[in-house]
Structure formats: structure tokens, C-alpha cells
Amino acid sequence: MALIEFWRSHPSEVMALLWQHLMLVCLSTGIATCIGVPLGIFAARNQRAGAPLVWLANVAQTIPSLAMFGFLLPLPFIGGLGARVATIVLVLYALLPIIRTTSAGLLAIDAALLEAGTALGMTARQRLRIVELPLALPSIVAGIRVAAVIGVGTATIAAAVGAGGLGEYIFRGLSMVDSTMILAGAVPAAVVALTIDGALTLLERSLRSRRSGRRQRRTVGAVVAVGAALAVLGAGVAIAAAFGGRQPSVVRVGSKNFTEQIILGEITAQALERAGVTVERRLNLGGTFICDRAVRSGDIDLYVEYSGTAATAIFKQPVDTDPRRVLATVRRAYADVGITVFEPLGFENTFAILVRGADARRLSLKTIEDVVPHARGWRAGFGYEFLQRADGFPGLASAYGLQFGTPPIAMDLSLIYRALADARVDLVAGDATSGLIRALDLVMLEDSKRYFPPYDAAVVARSETLLANPRVKEALDALSGRITIADIRAMNHAVDAERHDPATVAREFLARVR
Amino acid sequence: MSTSQILGYSPVVIAFSDVHLARGGTPVLRGVTFAVEAGETLVLVGRSGAGKSSILKLINRMLVPDAGTIEVNGRQTTDTDGVALRRAAGYVIQEVALFPHLTVRDNVALVPRLLGWDETRVRSRVDELLGLVGLPPDEFAARMPGEVSGGQRQRVGVARALAGDPPILLMDEPFGALDPVTRTELHEEFRRIQRLVKKTTILVTHDMLEAFALGDRIGVLHDGDMAALDTPSGIATSRDPRVRALLAPLAELATLLPALTHGLTRWP
Numbered sequence: 001m002a003l004i005e006f007w008r009s010h011p012s013e014v015m016a017l018l019w020q021h022l023m024l025v026c027l028s029t030g031i032a033t034c035i036g037v038p039l040g041i042f043a044a045r046n047q048r049a050g051a052p053l054v055w056l057a058n059v060a061q062t063i064p065s066l067a068m069f070g071f072l073l074p075l076p077f078i079g080g081l082g083a084r085v086a087t088i089v090l091v092l093y094a095l096l097p098i099i100r101t102t103s104a105g106l107l108a109i110d111a112a113l114l115e116a117g118t119a120l121g122m123t124a125r126q127r128l129r130i131v132e133l134p135l136a137l138p139s140i141v142a143g144i145r146v147a148a149v150i151g152v153g154t155a156t157i158a159a160a161v162g163a164g165g166l167g168e169y170i171f172r173g174l175s176m177v178d179s180t181m182i183l184a185g186a187v188p189a190a191v192v193a194l195t196i197d198g199a200l201t202l203l204e205r206s207l208r209s210r211r212s213g214r215r216q217r218r219t220v221g222a223v224v225a226v227g228a229a230l231a232v233l234g235a236g237v238a239i240a241a242a243f244g245g246r247q248p249s250v251v252r253v254g255s256k257n258f259t260e261q262i263i264l265g266e267i268t269a270q271a272l273e274r275a276g277v278t279v280e281r282r283l284n285l286g287g288t289f290i291c292d293r294a295v296r297s298g299d300i301d302l303y304v305e306y307s308g309t310a311a312t313a314i315f316k317q318p319v320d321t322d323p324r325r326v327l328a329t330v331r332r333a334y335a336d337v338g339i340t341v342f343e344p345l346g347f348e349n350t351f352a353i354l355v356r357g358a359d360a361r362r363l364s365l366k367t368i369e370d371v372v373p374h375a376r377g378w379r380a381g382f383g384y385e386f387l388q389r390a391d392g393f394p395g396l397a398s399a400y401g402l403q404f405g406t407p408p409i410a411m412d413l414s415l416i417y418r419a420l421a422d423a424r425v426d427l428v429a430g431d432a433t434s435g436l437i438r439a440l441d442l443v444m445l446e447d448s449k450r451y452f453p454p455y456d457a458a459v460v461a462r463s464e465t466l467l468a469n470p471r472v473k474e475a476l477d478a479l480s481g482r483i484t485i486a487d488i489r490a491m492n493h494a495v496d497a498e499r500h501d502p503a504t505v506a507r508e509f510l511a512r513v514r
Numbered sequence: 515m516s517t518s519q520i521l522g523y524s525p526v527v528i529a530f531s532d533v534h535l536a537r538g539g540t541p542v543l544r545g546v547t548f549a550v551e552a553g554e555t556l557v558l559v560g561r562s563g564a565g566k567s568s569i570l571k572l573i574n575r576m577l578v579p580d581a582g583t584i585e586v587n588g589r590q591t592t593d594t595d596g597v598a599l600r601r602a603a604g605y606v607i608q609e610v611a612l613f614p615h616l617t618v619r620d621n622v623a624l625v626p627r628l629l630g631w632d633e634t635r636v637r638s639r640v641d642e643l644l645g646l647v648g649l650p651p652d653e654f655a656a657r658m659p660g661e662v663s664g665g666q667r668q669r670v671g672v673a674r675a676l677a678g679d680p681p682i683l684l685m686d687e688p689f690g691a692l693d694p695v696t697r698t699e700l701h702e703e704f705r706r707i708q709r710l711v712k713k714t715t716i717l718v719t720h721d722m723l724e725a726f727a728l729g730d731r732i733g734v735l736h737d738g739d740m741a742a743l744d745t746p747s748g749i750a751t752s753r754d755p756r757v758r759a760l761l762a763p764l765a766e767l768a769t770l771l772p773a774l775t776h777g778l779t780r781w782p
Binding site for chain 1: 600628
């Protein structure tokens with residue numbers, strides 16, 4: 001029942017994901033058929049050359065799908081875009097059954113029939129078209145059926161790389177420990193798999209029985225059955241959706257899956273509760289992508305996002321370093337999808353160029369520019385990503401004319417603050433809001449040339465929720481500009497290092513600022 | 515001087531001259547020479563593996579000889595395009611080999627369609643041929659091969675081979691898989707059809723009785739050699755032990771025949 005309730009409350013999203021899922025499977029199976037059938041013909045013709053081909057397809061099949069997605073994602077041309085990677089992975093998985101059944105179907109044809117074809121004066125091509133492919137067709141269809149069913153299953157995993165589809169509910173449900181949401185994705189996926197399997201089995205059987213008569217009608221029947229089943233599935237979801245509605249009285253607060261976000265989620269939730277709003281917490285949801293989908297679909301009403309992240313990661317805008325301009329861009333883009341961006345909370349979670357407090361005081365270092373004259377004798381430590389990315393160290397170095405005597409050391413982010421404090425390195429790039437900055441007496445140098453894009457933290461909330469409940473807007477407006485960088489560092493430190501409960505930390509903060 | 519020039523009066527359609535063929539290292543034909551005249555039915559008999567089927571496949575270039583020459587209509591097969599050669603030589607295959615996914619009509623229409631005939635002509639040709647082989651098109655054309663009896667399939671096979679109106683007909687044990695009664699019926703049928711169409715025919719069988727029933731001439735193949743090539747009466751009186759061996763079952767039947775006839779007449 002909760003499941004039907006869920007579908008009813010997410011009508012357009014369910015349809016969109018179902019459609020994405022079907023398109024992903026149809027497209028990949030289609031491409032795999034176009035590639036696999038010729039390869040299968042080739043494998044049947046030259047068995048010596050065909051064997052390694054089948055072996056390769058076999059190997060592709062044994063790679064766990066999640067590993068395959070992870071493997072392809074960073075590759076140039078192939079990787080990057082979720083849907084593209086997903087399509088390629090699904091095609092790779094679909095190839096083996098199709099190649100195999102095509103070649104097996106061709107090899108199973110009675111030699112007398114092949115001889116008859118040649119003896120009647122068919123060219124090799126005519127024989128393939130008139131005799132071989134039609135006779136191998138049931139076998140080929142069987143391969144396509146297997147490929148499509150595998151595809152429906154694998155496509156759910158494609159959500160992990162942002163390809164969408166029904167797997168998105170499964171992943172979102174898993175991270176929210178919401179079994180209803182998991183089922184909301186898993187059930188339609190299973191129905192799609194069963195429908196495709198059943199329909200293609202029917203088609204395959206009708207093709208086989210063709211030889212003993214009663215042709216065509218059954219083939220048509222099978223195709224109609226596929227269409228009808230999919231139509232019923234779609235209609236069911238649509239009807240469930242049409243009767244949908246949601247209670248606006250509860251406000252759902254979400255957050256990403258790291259300490260600072262959980263603290264911010266608690267702060268916003270408690271601020272709302274103080275204003276008499278009923279709150280449901282959906283904290284620790286997952287990454288940026290999951291939170292964004294959740295707020296757009298109405299699974300949550302609000303969460304805290306960072307302006308630069310929204311601009312680049314969500315709306316795919318080019319990097320811009322002007323904070324007001326970035327905020328304005330993000331506001332406009334969010335407005336188009338029915339989401340309001342509040343005034344920033346008051347701090348920025350950006351890259352922080354850090355030095356030891358003692359050095360800063362001794363050399364009176366305030367900005368990154370101040371480091372330039374000393375850099376020759378210094379050693380820097382950066383995270384792997386920061387070191388590699390063009391918008392990381394290479395860009396920073398050229399923006400400030402920064403040159404170190406020895407090449408920077410690559411190290412894990414979690415070790416970087418301690419390495420600086422222990423003087424193993426003299427300068428690092430860390431996280432501006434890290435609680436360790438104060439704890440280890442480190443100093444963040446000002447990015448005076450505004451090399452890093454702004455990452456102002458701000459609440460993003462569904463506009464319809466704000467309209468339905470003016471107290472929500474009031475309570476959130478009251479938070480604008482109230483959380484300083486020092487506040488958030490202290491709170492991060494309290495939770496990470498001192499093991500305080502985020503809810504308690506948030507409560508103490510709110511008590512202090514009121 | 516070519517074989518066709520030696521054999522005077524009736525035009526020679528197929529001429530083998532000293533043809534050698536080996537398959538998988540074993541010799542199949544060892545210097546076979548013969549000629550078939552236009553409109554003639556030559557039946558090749560011999561035990562299994564005597565090289566009968568290979569002779570048919572050499573004619574339509576599904577095989578190429580190792581030595582010697584084969585001329586079809588005065589041109590060496592090695593100088594002729596295989597596909598064209600096959601379309602000019604109807605082939606009735608051993609296991610009939612009708613395409614199971616095509617209707618009787620589409621099976622018969624195959625060669626005319628390959629030859630690019632227009633559909634109306636194809637249709638009337640199929641109806642004509644099904645009528646010729648004794649299968650009323652209204653009843654049989656739309657059926658699948660799996661829906662007709664073994665004898666009817668053989669008839670469809672013959673119709674398919676004749677469909678493109680080829681001057682040559684090659685038949686590889688066309689009535690092999692049939693019961694004796696149906697087989698006798700089809701022999702009758704074949705002679706009737708052959709009187710009408712007068713194709714130059716080479717028919718391969720291991721059944722001497724069939725050879726006598728159908729052949730204008732009979733060639734006896736033994737271990738890749740043409741042991742005898744003569745009219746049925748010439749073969750019947752041959753003293754060649756290789757020929758006599760094949761005639762033995764018939765001789766046995768002949769000795770039994772009076773007893774059989776006697777037995778039958780005693781029934782009321």
C-alpha cells in the first residue's frame with residue numbers, strides 16, 4: 001500500500017524513470033543486436049577467428065557491472081556522461097548472448113538445406129538472407145531476449161553513474177534506508193524484465209512453430225502482447241499517479257553524507273521546529289546528485305547546497321569566480337525547476353590553502369600572494385585530485401606565479417592537516433571548514449586573486465513548500481548570514497574530533513545565536 | 515577434337531572427359547568419360563560412395579575436377595560462373611531439403627525469383643508446376659513443407675527444380691526416402707512429366723529397378739570408374755561382374771516372381 005502511495009505521489013518522476021529505463025534497455029539491446037548479429041555470422045563462418053571473439057565477449061560478461069561502470073567512467077570519449085557509459089556497458093553485456101545464439105543458430109542449420117540453397121543457384125548473400133538468417137531467427141531472438149532481460153537488471157545499476165532509470169529509486173532508497181522507495185524501483189524493473197522475457201519467448205515460440213504452420217498470426221500476437229503488457233504497465237503507473245497527492249504539513253529536511261552537511265541539516269531542522277513546523281529528517285542521503293534529485297522530486301523539501309557546486313556539478317555551468325554572479329546564475333537555474341535559493345548562510349566551503357600558524361605569524365602571511373617569495377624553499381602537499389586537475393594546483397600555480405623548490409607531494413586528504421602540523425610539508429590545500437584548522441593551529445591564506453570558485457553555503461528549498469507554509473520561509477531567512485566560517489569549523493571539530501552528537505552541537509549553536 | 519564432335523547426330527549437352535576427382539585424399543572418380551544428349555535421361559547407378567553424387571556436383575560446379583574437363587552446353591564448367599550454371603540446372607536434392615520456413619509456393623518460386631521474374635509470372639509458373647506434379651495449388655500452395663506427406667514433398671522438390679525452366683535436371687536419389695508403393699507411383703509420374711518437358715536429365719540412384727524404370731541409358735559406376743554405359747537392355751545382358759553384382763537383387767526377384775504370381779492367383 002505504501003508502495004502505491006509512493007507511486008501516486010511521484011507520478012511524473014516514476015514515468016520519466018521508467019521511460020529512461022526502457023530507452024536505455026531498448027537502445028543498448030538494439031545496438032548490441034546490430035553489432036552482435038554480424039559478429040555472430042562472422043563467428044559461424046570462420047570458427048577459428050570466431051573463437052577468440054566469443055571468448056572476449058565472455059570475458060566482458062564476467063566483469064561485475066559496477067566495476068565495469070567504474071572502469072569506463074573516467075575514460076575519455078567513452079566515459080563522463082552517465083547515460084553514454086551505461087549504454088556502452090549494457091551493449092557489452094548484451095553482445096555475448098546475441099553473438100552466441102546467432103552463431104549457434106547458423107551452425108545448427110541442416111547441411112542439406114545449405115547445399116540446397118547453393119544448388120538452386122543462390123549467391124552466398126542470397127543464401128544468408130533467404131535461408132540462413134530466417135532459419136536462425138528463433139535462436140537469434142532467444143539471444144536478444146536473454147540480452148534484454150540482463151539489460152533490464154544491469155540498467156538498474158546504471159543509476160549509480162547517473163544514467164537514471166528505475167535504479168535511481170533503488171539507490172536512493174538504499175541510502176535513505178527506505179524500503180518502499182527501493183521497491184518503487186525494483187518492482188517495475190522486475191515487471192519490465194518479466195514482460196520482455198514473456199513477450200520475446202512468445203515471439204521465439206511462434207517463429208519456431210511457423211514451420212509446422214499457423215504462421216504470422218502468432219508473430220503478430222506476440223508483438224501485440226509486448227505492446228499491450230508495456231501499455232498496461234504504463235497505464236497502471238499513470239493511473240496510480242493521477243490519484244496522487246501529498247500532505248504538505250510535514251517538511252522534509254535532507255542533507256548530503258558528510259559531517260558538515262549533517263550538522264547543517266540539524267540546524268535547519270531545529271530552526272524549523274522552533275518555528276512550530278513539523279519536520280521529518282532525511283539526513284545523510286548521499287552525494288550532490290542524490291540530494292538534487294530528491295529535492296526536485298519532492299522526496300525532501302530542502303537541504304543546504306554550495307553555490308559553486310550547484311553551478312558546476314548540477315547545472316554544468318563554466319567556472320566563474322565572482323560570488324554574486326554565481327549565486328545569481330544558480331538562483332535563475334533553480335527557479336526554472338521550482339526551487340528557491342535562500343541568502344547564503346555566511347560561510348564558504350572552499351579549498352583552503354593552509355600554512356602553519358607559527359609560519360604565518362613569523363612571516364606575516366595573510367594571502368596566497370604572500371607565500372610566493374618563500375615558496376622556493378618550501379614543500380607542498382596536495383590531494384591526488386587537486387594535484388591533477390587543471391583547476392587545482394596547475395591553475396593555482398600559474399594564477400599566483402607559485403613555484404616550489406621541490407615538486408608537491410601527493411597525499412591522502414585525511415593526512416594532509418597532520419602532515420602540515422608535523423612540518424613534513426609547509427603548505428597544503430585542505431577544506432576551509434575543517435575542524436582541524438583551528439585544532440592544529442593552522443592558518444588559511446586568503447585567495448586574494450579569487451582563483452577558487454565561490455562555494456557559499458545556502459539553503460535550497462522547494463518553492464511550493466515555501467508558498468504553502470510561510471513559517472518555513474521565515475525560519476530559514478533568519479539563518480541567512482548567521483553561520484561564520486569559525487562557527488562551522490568549531491562545530492565540525494566538535495563532531496569529528498570530540499565525538500559530539502550533531503543534533504546537540506546544532507542545538508547549542510542555535511541557542512547561542514538567538 | 516571434343517567429345518561433342520565425335521558423337522554425331524543429337525546435340526551433346528553434358529560431356530565428361532577423363533574426369534578425376536579426389537575428396538579428402540581418397541579418389542572418388544578415376545578418369546570418367548561420358549556424354550549426355552539433349553532430352554535424354556541418364557541414370558547413374560552404383561553402390562554408396564561410388565561417386566554418383568559427385569558427378570552431379572561437378573556438373574553444376576559445386577565441385578571442380580582435379581583433372582579432365584566437363585563441358586556443359588559446349589563450355590567448360592571451370593570457365594562458367596557457378597551461380598549461373600546452377601540456375602540453368604534444376605537440382606532435386608537427396609533429402610528433398612525443402613526450406614522448412616517457406617510455404618510450398620515460396621519453395622517452388624525460389625529460382626524464378628532469383629532469376630528476377632515478375633510476380634505474376636512467378637505465380638502462374640508455380641501453379642502450373644504444382645499442377646504438373648499432381649499437387650492442386652489451391653490445396654497445397656499455402657502449406658508448409660511440414661504439413662505435407664513425404665511423397666508430396668518429393669513432388670514439390672521436383673517442381674522446385676523445374677521452376678526456372680532449366681534445360682538440365684539433376685536428380686540425386688530423388689525418391690530415396692519413400693516407401694516402394696509411393697516410389698512406383700512417382701516413377702510413373704516422372705515418366706509422364708519427362709514426356710512433357712523433355713529435360714536433359716541425370717538421375718542418381720542405388721536402386722537398379724529405378725534405373726530400369728526411368729533411364730534411356732544407364733551408367734554403372736564402380737569404384738570411381740564407369741564400368742558400363744548402355745541402354746537398359748544392354749545393361750541387362752551385360753557379362754561384366756561389376757554390373758552383374760548390381761543386377762543380383764533383380765535376378766532374385768525374377769526367380770521369386772512366378773511363385774509370387776502363383777500365390778496371388780490362389781486368392782479368391
